[in-house]
Amino acid sequence: MSWELSEFGRGLCTGSGIGELMEDLGAALAAGGERMRMLGGGQPAHISEMDAIWRRRLEEITAAPDELEHMLGNYEGPAGNSEFRAAVAGLFRREFGWKLGPENVGITAGGQTAFFFLFNSLAGRFADGRRKKILLPLVPEYIGYANQSIGGDLFRATKPRIEITGDHEFKYRVDFDHLVVAEEVAALCVSRPTNPTGNVLTDDEIRHLADLAEENDIPLIIDNAYGAPFPNIIFTDATPLWNDHIILTQSLSKIGLPGTRTGIVIAREEVIGWISSMTSIVGLSNPNVGQAIMHPLVESGEVLRLSRELVQPFYREKSERAREWVREFFDDALPWHVHRSEGALFLWMWFEDLPVTSRELYDRLKGRGVLVVPGNYFFFGLDDDEWPHRNECLRVSFAMPEDTVREGLRIIAEEVKEAYGQ
Numbered sequence: 001m002s003w004e005l006s007e008f009g010r011g012l013c014t015g016s017g018i019g020e021l022m023e024d025l026g027a028a029l030a031a032g033g034e035r036m037r038m039l040g041g042g043q044p045a046h047i048s049e050m051d052a053i054w055r056r057r058l059e060e061i062t063a064a065p066d067e068l069e070h071m072l073g074n075y076e077g078p079a080g081n082s083e084f085r086a087a088v089a090g091l092f093r094r095e096f097g098w099k100l101g102p103e104n105v106g107i108t109a110g111g112q113t114a115f116f117f118l119f120n121s122l123a124g125r126f127a128d129g130r131r132k133k134i135l136l137p138l139v140p141e142y143i144g145y146a147n148q149s150i151g152g153d154l155f156r157a158t159k160p161r162i163e164i165t166g167d168h169e170f171k172y173r174v175d176f177d178h179l180v181v182a183e184e185v186a187a188l189c190v191s192r193p194t195n196p197t198g199n200v201l202t203d204d205e206i207r208h209l210a211d212l213a214e215e216n217d218i219p220l221i222i223d224n225a226y227g228a229p230f231p232n233i234i235f236t237d238a239t240p241l242w243n244d245h246i247i248l249t250q251s252l253s254k255i256g257l258p259g260t261r262t263g264i265v266i267a268r269e270e271v272i273g274w275i276s277s278m279t280s281i282v283g284l285s286n287p288n289v290g291q292a293i294m295h296p297l298v299e300s301g302e303v304l305r306l307s308r309e310l311v312q313p314f315y316r317e318k319s320e321r322a323r324e325w326v327r328e329f330f331d332d333a334l335p336w337h338v339h340r341s342e343g344a345l346f347l348w349m350w351f352e353d354l355p356v357t358s359r360e361l362y363d364r365l366k367g368r369g370v371l372v373v374p375g376n377y378f379f380f381g382l383d384d385d386e387w388p389h390r391n392e393c394l395r396v397s398f399a400m401p402e403d404t405v406r407e408g409l410r411i412i413a414e415e416v417k418e419a420y421g422q
């Protein structure tokens with residue numbers, strides 16, 4: 001007999017749709033071994049120049065008096081290492097002119113933990129019985145948010161406008177005509193660039209959302225895991241924005257340090273106080289290693305050069321190659337569309353009026369040794385279950401080695417053609 005679970009336990013201990021999918025992906029990978037083409041995960045690529053920098057930094061830390069001992073042997077304060085926080089504030093101040101000090105910067109165990117803290121402290125059940133929600137102004141949105149609630153449904157979402165922007169190319173836009181910031185909305189949240197689509201909300205869209213946040217006196221959470229100034233996996237002009245109604249989150253994962261679990265929250269001092277309090281309760285303090293590796297690179301601004309000169313061109317090139325292969329392999333006569341690739345690690349493909357669901361397509365592709373993520377998982381928080389678009393999309397990572405991506409896309413094109421009955 002199993003032990004009874006609380007509401008929190010029922011929400012977090014018993015798995016989730018995406019959890020099952022991840023296990024399925026893991027099992028397929030284990031069974032298929034080397035033959036499996038893994039285009040499903042959010043794993044960043046190993047860029048050899050960046051790996052060399054991490055190695056060099058660890059050698060420097062080891063060689064310096066006390067640095068290794070400090071990194072491994074100390075609990076930092078729950079908001080993070082104070083010098084690292086000051087270095088981050090200084091970098092953003094110099095780069096964007098924002099009025100930030102170390103009190104506006106808080107560290108978490110990865111960006112994922114920052115979202116868990118922020119969503120559950122701002123939304124959910126309130127002492128007087130009210131319930132509040134996080135509003136996603138545009139879905140599809142990052143699947144990692146979907147199951148983070150510690151009690152009940154946490155999200156509301158608005159369908160996007162779909163704009164055809166070129167031959168077989170489209171872009172989602174925020175549908176401001178239907179975006180309603182109702183009384184129950186505790187915060188707005190967007191990822192920019194967006195996982196899964198590679199969309200970058202325009203400066204106008206971000207400005208408009210920031211105005212809505214300010215008018216309603218709620219935060220706009222901008223998830224900058226792929227954005228400027230680091231890792232800068234962004235291929236279009238976009239101006240970063242922060243003010244004291246904006247909570248900006250950064251991560252060290254996509255620049256190449258996912259194993260260090262380092263997230264950075266930039267917000268008004270009060271929010272950093274909440275983050276620090278939650279960290280001390282849940283985990284005492286945060287991992288030190290990412291902060292120690294990155295500290296001099298942030299302080300000197302070297303991280304900006306690395307992001308601009310190595311990381312961004314690396315992924316831009318990968319995105320371009322992947323789109324070339326799509327054009328080469330996909331039948332021009334079929335109604336396929338790729339979201340405009342403006343950043344992040346993914347191509348988001350839409351197969352209009354596809355006769356099978358994206359979940360069925362996923363299964364067929366798995367049978368052919370190609371692992372992707374079916375798009376339906378990214379449309380959470382929407383009322384409209386009937387919207388066919390939800391079941392017509394796939395997320396394909398282009399971060400893997402060239403042969404894997406090319407062969408994977410060739411097989412996807414074959415299966416899609418078959419699914420259309422061609």
Ligand SMILES: Cc1ncc(COP(=O)(O)O)c(C=O)c1O
Binds near residue numbers: 109113195251
């Ligand atoms: C949009 C987005 N936000 C946040 C995260 C969380 O990253 P981490 O917890 O590794 O910092 C990810 C990871 O894939 C992501 O894609």
